[in-house]
Amino acid sequence: MPVITMTRELGSRGKDVALALADELGLAIVHRELVEHQLAKRLDVGESAVHRYLEGKPSMFERLGLDRTDLSFCTAAEIFDLAAQGNVLIRGWGATHLLRAIPHIVGVRVCAPIDVRVKTLMERLGWDDVRRALNAIRENDAAHARTMHRLFDINWEDPLLYDLVLNTARVSIKDSADLIKYLVSQPTFEETAESHAKLVTLKVEAKIRSALRCNPITRNTGPSFGISLDPTTRKVTLTGAVAKDQFRHEVEQVVLAVPGVTQVDNQLVATAHYPPG
Numbered sequence: 001m002p003v004i005t006m007t008r009e010l011g012s013r014g015k016d017v018a019l020a021l022a023d024e025l026g027l028a029i030v031h032r033e034l035v036e037h038q039l040a041k042r043l044d045v046g047e048s049a050v051h052r053y054l055e056g057k058p059s060m061f062e063r064l065g066l067d068r069t070d071l072s073f074c075t076a077a078e079i080f081d082l083a084a085q086g087n088v089l090i091r092g093w094g095a096t097h098l099l100r101a102i103p104h105i106v107g108v109r110v111c112a113p114i115d116v117r118v119k120t121l122m123e124r125l126g127w128d129d130v131r132r133a134l135n136a137i138r139e140n141d142a143a144h145a146r147t148m149h150r151l152f153d154i155n156w157e158d159p160l161l162y163d164l165v166l167n168t169a170r171v172s173i174k175d176s177a178d179l180i181k182y183l184v185s186q187p188t189f190e191e192t193a194e195s196h197a198k199l200v201t202l203k204v205e206a207k208i209r210s211a212l213r214c215n216p217i218t219r220n221t222g223p224s225f226g227i228s229l230d231p232t233t234r235k236v237t238l239t240g241a242v243a244k245d246q247f248r249h250e251v252e253q254v255v256l257a258v259p260g261v262t263q264v265d266n267q268l269v270a271t272a273h274y275p276p277g
Helices: 014-025 032-043 047-054 060-065 068-085 114-125 130-152 173-185 193-214 245-256
Strands: 003-008 028-030 088-091 106-111 164-167 224-230 235-244 263-266 269-272
Touching (some): 014 028, 014 088, 068 088, 068 130, 114 130, 193 245, 245 263, 245 269
Parallel strands (some): 003 088, 003 106, 028 088, 235 263, 235 269
């Protein structure tokens, strides 16, 4: 069940590469709207607020209502969940960064020189103003760079985030899709029991961190603690510290409620003890 992550520059024809690849391999393409809808549900906010925040254009009210850490954790949980379903091509959302530790997932970047991007955008939108297209591309690139830095502290142009970087000014759409298909078919990117277990582990751990962060009681439980999942038994071990002894039980209950968790070994210790009331 192939899983491919892709980032594309506006006007690079990355969307065409994704469509060609999805058609040939029978993959579902994860669109921006789907992820924004799921994030809005997780965070209990409007989809438009999530969209503007991710575009780097939130209002002051939205900045007060949306927490960067909440959004980062929820995005990770959503991306891991989508990847675990298999047969999917995930465009953007920091997926190439979040999933690059999974051996069977292929990460791709599609780019092109700025003049090619400007020409493509003008043709697609019916524009005749070069400056307008250039400004749109620059604004889009800047917004995406800000979002990736804000959520994951990464530079999305770093080639080391990807297994394959394609320049569509030199490589055709068909050849680009064929190159990605070739990479997916190689033994290096074959899904194994171990790589699947790693993906499941990261998915459940991401869901746990998102659930803890979104719960009003456990979001500020203290210094830090570790979360580890046994992928075979689905037993979660909690280690480290929380601020108050009463938080130990609250954290355990939130973790137990996460789908995929069967039991919890709660080894948390409290750093401070407060008298009742």
